[in-house]
Amino acid sequence: MKKIPYGISNFQRIIEDNYLYVDKTKYIEILENFAPYQFFIRPRRFGKSLFISMLENYYDIKKKDKFKSIFNKLYIGKNPTEERNKYLVWKISFAGLQTGVTEEELRKNFSDKVKISAQEFLLYYKDLLLEHNISNEYNSADIIVNYVKMITNVSGYDVFILIDEYDNFANELITGGKKFTYEAILHGEGFVKSFYKAIKDGTNDNFKRIFMTGVSPIMLDDMTSGFNITENLTIEEELNSVFGFTKDELKIIIDQIDINKNEKDLLIKDMAFYYNGYKFNKNAETVFNPDMTMYFLKNYLRYKRYPEEMIDFNVRTDYGRINKLAMNFNDESLITDIINKGETSTKLVEKFNINSMYNDTENFKSLLFYLGMLTIKGVEANNIVLGIPNYVIKNIYWEEFYNKINENIKLDNSKIANSISKMRVSGDITHFIEEFKNILKDLSNRDLMRFDEKYVKMIILTLLAVDNTYLINSELENNNGYSDIYLKTKIQFKEYTKYEWLIELKYIKESEKKKLELIKKEGLEQLERYKNSKMITQSVSDAILKSALIIVVGKNEVYIF
Numbered sequence: 332m333k334k335i336p337y338g339i340s341n342f343q344r345i346i347e348d349n350y351l352y353v354d355k356t357k358y359i360e361i362l363e364n365f366a367p368y369q370f371f372i373r374p375r376r377f378g379k380s381l382f383i384s385m386l387e388n389y390y391d392i393k394k395k396d397k398f399k400s401i402f403n404k405l406y407i408g409k410n411p412t413e414e415r416n417k418y419l420v421w422k423i424s425f426a427g428l429q430t431g432v433t434e435e436e437l438r439k440n441f442s443d444k445v446k447i448s449a450q451e452f453l454l455y456y457k458d459l460l461l462e463h464n465i466s467n468e469y470n471s472a473d474i475i476v477n478y479v480k481m482i483t484n485v486s487g488y489d490v491f492i493l494i495d496e497y498d499n500f501a502n503e504l505i506t507g508g509k510k511f512t513y514e515a516i517l518h519g520e521g522f523v524k525s526f527y528k529a530i531k532d533g534t535n536d537n538f539k540r541i542f543m544t545g546v547s548p549i550m551l552d553d554m555t556s557g558f559n560i561t562e563n564l565t566i567e568e569e570l571n572s573v574f575g576f577t578k579d580e581l582k583i584i585i586d587q588i589d590i591n592k593n594e595k596d597l598l599i600k601d602m603a604f605y606y607n608g609y610k611f612n613k614n615a616e617t618v619f620n621p622d623m624t625m626y627f628l629k630n631y632l633r634y635k636r637y638p639e640e641m642i643d644f645n646v647r648t649d650y651g652r653i654n655k656l657a658m659n660f661n662d663e664s665l666i667t668d669i670i671n672k673g674e675t676s677t678k679l680v681e682k683f684n685i686n687s688m689y690n691d692t693e694n695f696k697s698l699l700f701y702l703g704m705l706t707i708k709g710v711e712a713n714n715i716v717l718g719i720p721n722y723v724i725k726n727i728y729w730e731e732f733y734n735k736i737n738e739n740i741k742l743d744n745s746k747i748a749n750s751i752s753k754m755r756v757s758g759d760i761t762h763f764i765e766e767f768k769n770i771l772k773d774l775s776n777r778d779l780m781r782f783d784e785k786y787v788k789m790i791i792l793t794l795l796a797v798d799n800t801y802l803i804n805s806e807l808e809n810n811n812g813y814s815d816i817y818l819k820t821k822i823q824f825k826e827y828t829k830y831e832w833l834i835e836l837k838y839i840k841e842s843e844k845k846k847l848e849l850i851k852k853e854g855l856e857q858l859e860r861y862k863n864s865k866m867i868t869q870s871v872s873d874a875i876l877k878s879a880l881i882i883v884v885g886k887n888e889v890y891i892f
Contacts, residue, residue, distance in 0.1 A: 337625045342385040343384070343397075347400075351584060354405050356406045362564075369543065369564055372565040372701050374702055375650060376621075376622035376623070376645075377574045377620060386542060387422055389416070392416050394416060418488070419456050419489070421449070423444070423448045425500055428440055428441060428503075430509070434515060437516065460488075472522060472523075472526040472529075476526060490533075490540075496545060497544065498545035501513060501550040517553045531560055548682050548683065549685055566611050566679070571611050572616070578616070613710055636823060637821075641723060642726065642727075668785065674705075674708055674716055676711045677697065729793045747763075749762070750763040754832060755827065756827070760877075767889065774790075791881070801832075802819040804816070828872075829874055831872070832878070833876060834879050840884075841888075
């Protein structure tokens with residue numbers, strides 16, 4: 332049986348140590364049919380580093396003798412291209428670059444990253460090059476690039492440059508509020524712009540191929556004048572699945588590991604709910620997040636049960652950090668609308684810069700798409716319909732909304748979780764309603780929100796996600812309309828969940844309080860219809876289904892029926 336390669340991005344190690352590998356080598360052949368300078372955006376934790384490692388092994392001139400042992404069982408091993416093992420491969424990764432420093436320190440950190448990668452490159456190929464040492468005087472990234480170009484060129488070799496996480500440090504600067512530093516290093520004669528300009532100049536000599544990855548197009552647009560040679564392949568239809576797993580690939584994965592075939596269909600269905608849904612071209616199929624998938628399988632194989640946390644802590648941290656790019660957007664109503672409805676329509680923008688990404692709604696929605704917070708769901712006239720890809724990402728939205736509330740009023744996480752536990756174990760919603768009332772009161776006292784049903788519902792969803800023991804279905808469509816919130820048993824907490832909940836939420840302006848009885852009557856009738864609908868009756872597990880009508884009047888009054 333194959334081992335799960337969770338957290339491993341070294342391609343050669345995966346192949347030689349019998350780790351599971353989904354064959355993506357056919358994309359080598361496809362990529363060679365595009366322009367030689369390529370740029371790719373995918374969300375964090377989506378297999379980009381492993382793919383770069385695979386390219387490194389395939390094109391490395393020094394690994395010609397290992398080609399058969401590494402690639403023999405893979406597509407490209409049976410269908411090699413003419414460029415196989417043809418290049419000196421220079422890999423540069425900007426992961427982990429420290430940005431919480433002065434501009435001069437950042438310049439040094441950036442140059443050190445480039446210098447270390449260049450020195451490793453020259454030492455690795457020292458038997459092929461006329462020189463393999465970098466002078467201590469070379470402390471500028473662009474000078475180092477020019478030096479590598481000169482040495483490799485006079486030695487008679489072509490170079491393939493692989494750049495991983497090209498925008499990692501730039502995103503950190505933006506989320507850290509260092510816009511002026513960002514602009515200084517990318518505009519004019521900034522050292523980042525100079526670095527990429529030096530690479531561009533090298534393409535006139537022996538820098539024959541470039542493959543770059545990142546999570547957003549922001550930085551690429553900001554340095555366009557100095558580096559306008561790459562072809563953006565992010566939304567190419569035939570490259571949709573270059574990163575991530577298709578459903579068929581997931582089936583192949585499960586066939587190669589120790590999982591009972593009787594469990595296969597249910598596992599794929601549940602994993603799709605949590606991890607699938609990413610689509611980067613309107614005509615392509617959806618793909619699973621590979622890192623999340625491997626996390627789940629690693630835990631399931633070890634303990635033969637679902638992990639209590641369906642999202643890995645590392646992924647949660649990464650997405651939370653990168654999501655700050657999105658949450659800096661000042662139109663909170665748009666964010667809330669997306670979370671409540673689950674989708675929005677837009678014209679997908681391929682390129683925008685730091686100054687326009689928040690000022691233009693279409694740019695902002697496109698940013699969410701590139702970050703993996705939205706994905707293509709369909710087409711509407713001339714627009715693309717973007718939606719939240721899966722339950723994990725929906726949870727990340729709720730967590731970020733919770734954090735925004737918590738910045739202004741200190742929430743008691745344990746009290747909220749305990750109140751939800753009482754709903755789950757005792758069928759008692761009153762404690763949760765009390766917590767909800769107190770939070771509404773604090774928010775209204777500080778005028779921190781515009782009260783309407785959309786915002787109130789967002790707060791409830793955010794609070795319900797704290798306990799993480801229910802599957803929260805919002806706007807669940809059934810044959811009797813849409814139920815506001817359905818709290819369904821999670822399989823991993825089945826033995827601890829006695830009650831499921833169907834919740835209908837209504838909001839009335841204070842000036843319309845006289846409608847309370849009418850709204851109450853309508854709400855209770857809706858709940859009754861939802862409870863008896865086929866979708867709800869078929870969805871309910873062994874737990875007892877309870878229902879509640881919550882009516883919020885104005886800013887402070889909350890009624891529960």
